[in-house]
Amino acid sequence: MNGWIAFTKKEFMEQLRSYKALTLIAVLFLFGMASPLLAKMMPVIFSQMPVQGISITIPKPTILDAWVQFFKNMSQMGIIVVLLVFSGTLSREVTKGTLVLPISKGLSRNAVILSKYFASIISWTFSYALAGVTACGYTFYLFGRFSAPHLFFSLFCLWLFGAFLLAVIMLAGTVVSGNYGGLLLTAVVLAVMLAVNVFPRINKWNPVTLASDNSSLLLNAKTVGDLSAAVWTTFSLTVLCLILSLILFRKKKL
Amino acid sequence: MKNILPYLPFLIPIAVIQIALAVAALVHIFRHKNYRIGNRGLWVIVVVVFEILGPILYFTLGKGDD
Amino acid sequence: MEILKLDHIQKSFGKLSVIQDLSLTVSEHSLFGLIGKNGAGKTTAMKMVLGFLQPSRGEIRVCGEKVTYGKTQTNRSIGYLPDVPEFYGYMTPKEYLKLCGRIAGQKPEQIRKRTEELLTLVGLANVNRKIHGFSRGMKQRLGIAQALLSEPKLLICDEPTSALDPIGRKEILDILSLAGQQTAIVFSTHILSDVERICNQIGILDQGRLVLQGDISDIKSTYRPDTVRIELAGPSGVSVLAEKLQDFPFVSATEVKENAVTVRLAGVEKHGHKILELLVREQSPVLKYEVQESSLEDVFLEVVK
Structure with a gap:
């Protein structure tokens, strides 16, 4: 327990001093702010594009457009940034050998994994919440209101997907060695899930739906019930990934 | 000028973040000699030319390990 | 413990x-x-x-x-x-x-x-x-x-x-x-x-x-291989001295190098005085008489081979 607390503190210090926290917070905040703005400006942007002969009529943007933008940005660029920021957290230490001394001091290998996962999920939660609150604020500023149907559940789904991804990153770091191996493996896992999503019978369970169906939720095209299966599989897979990481890391050569 | 006014709540934070990221990245670049990818000149250019994206790329990919 | x-x-x-x-x-x-x-x-x-x-x-x-x-x-x-x-x-x-x-x-x-x-x-x-x-x-x-x-x-x-x-x-x-x-x-x-x-x-x-x-x-x-190194004033007489040293039953090997001779022997404490007696008898111009201590390197090289 002592080791876990000490190592978690070290993780936070690392995130701050290696600018990981700064990067993540800045980027997610920008997405939170830019999404409602982009939605609001869409008609202006389109009207300034020279379109010959055709006149496009764009409906007046609504709050829903703002949130659709938010989820689009977050689930794509946001997730990529999370991947980039956290993908090396374990593998880099293994390659460099910085874990040798703490472990020789009696730090348990479980504590390494759990500290890293805990610290990364706290960062993700904090910066994501900040982005969400920012988006609420600016949506309110631009549209006069910010609430949308299933908004909170939708936000939760994407958060859970992020938490799942962080667990995948952790597992990838224990399986593959090298600086970019973990990143690559996580990307492959993501690609496979996206590919599998084509099959309608499976996609009910696919974690990817948590990041892709947010807009459908907002537009009332899907209900909370439609996504509950995916929520549970994602949660189970997250726990599974963590348990596997703990087991595999125990035998990892340092 | 009047058109800009409603957008000030956006422009100010963006500017602050842009500048903060760029300054942090430049300070880091000039304090360190080793980068995982590329060299000092390349990263200075990337950080200065590509706002926001440049510093992020530097911090996630270019920065050497401490 | x-x-x-x-x-x-x-x-x-x-x-x-x-x-x-x-x-x-x-x-x-x-x-x-x-x-x-x-x-x-x-x-x-x-x-x-x-x-x-x-x-x-x-x-x-x-x-x-x-x-x-x-x-x-x-x-x-x-x-x-x-x-x-x-x-x-x-x-x-x-x-x-x-x-x-x-x-x-x-x-x-x-x-x-x-x-x-x-x-x-x-x-x-x-x-x-x-x-x-x-x-x-x-x-x-x-x-x-x-x-x-x-x-x-x-x-x-x-x-x-x-x-x-x-x-x-x-x-x-x-x-x-x-x-x-x-x-x-x-x-x-x-x-x-x-x-x-x-x-x-x-x-x-x-x-x-x-x-x-x-x-x-x-x-x-x-592991000490007893070694005595005798250095003379000049190269003349070194090989003669080496031959005479070789005649002692306790000397296992001699090695001549320029104006010095290195003698390997068993039991330097016991037989060392005989070498000194020989040097006096021959009136050899001795510059240096040295019993060499074995270094860890010798031991290492011997056991590792």
Whole structure:
């Protein structure tokens, strides 16, 4: 327990001093702010594009457009940034050998994994919440209101997907060695899930739906019930990934 | 000028973040000699030319390990 | 008391056998030098003691407690200094030692006190910079501080001096011999003079076997090939002298080089005066008469071959 607390503190210090926290917070905040703005400006942007002969009529943007933008940005660029920021957290230490001394001091290998996962999920939660609150604020500023149907559940789904991804990153770091191996493996896992999503019978369970169906939720095209299966599989897979990481890391050569 | 006014709540934070990221990245670049990818000149250019994206790329990919 | 005990350890990576039947014990207050060529299995042996590698066969005990691969309990009695210690570059030495102390479960005030003592011992007391700008030697010294932080019963150093310049080496050796007053040290190296300087016990590892183990002074005296070197004023008469020396029954070999002759013999204490008598009788112009002490290098070369 002592080791876990000490190592978690070290993780936070690392995130701050290696600018990981700064990067993540800045980027997610920008997405939170830019999404409602982009939605609001869409008609202006389109009207300034020279379109010959055709006149496009764009409906007046609504709050829903703002949130659709938010989820689009977050689930794509946001997730990529999370991947980039956290993908090396374990593998880099293994390659460099910085874990040798703490472990020789009696730090348990479980504590390494759990500290890293805990610290990364706290960062993700904090910066994501900040982005969400920012988006609420600016949506309110631009549209006069910010609430949308299933908004909170939708936000939760994407958060859970992020938490799942962080667990995948952790597992990838224990399986593959090298600086970019973990990143690559996580990307492959993501690609496979996206590919599998084509099959309608499976996609009910696919974690990817948590990041892709947010807009459908907002537009009332899907209900909370439609996504509950995916929520549970994602949660189970997250726990599974963590348990596997703990087991595999125990035998990892340092 | 009047058109800009409603957008000030956006422009100010963006500017602050842009500048903060760029300054942090430049300070880091000039304090360190080793980068995982590329060299000092390349990263200075990337950080200065590509706002926001440049510093992020530097911090996630270019920065050497401490 | 036995601090470290390796019992018939074997280790192979696939088909490559690195350690074959290694047994050794290190007792309290010993400064044990583990000597071996590169690739003799020193690092492998040490990593097994720390539970970083799994022995293919055999058992390791630290302070009586069995070492299990992948578990870290026994490491609490061990301080470990790898050949190239890697730190978190964004921390200062104090912050790093604090992290180590907290991991080892020490109390805050104890950590503060030890940190101060140790940083003074290794000469980093006033260094408040981040570690990423440290030189090799500074990192090695911080490595020792980190290893000694929790007052371990056993300090394991893997080639602590091989990456350093002569000054850095001397500093590390001095610190280690100071530390050796309080804890048992196992110290691997291929630099024999380092071992001679600080160790009181040695083990020589060759091709995964411990070919020799014991007290350094005992070993040196048992392996001592008695040698006398006689230097004359000029090269004339040297070979004649060598021939006459060869006639003694106790002389096994002579070697002439310019104006000196080196004599190998059995029992220099017993027969030495006969050589001196010969020199007087022949009225040889002796510049130097020297009984050479065997060095660890001789012993090493003899047992490793």
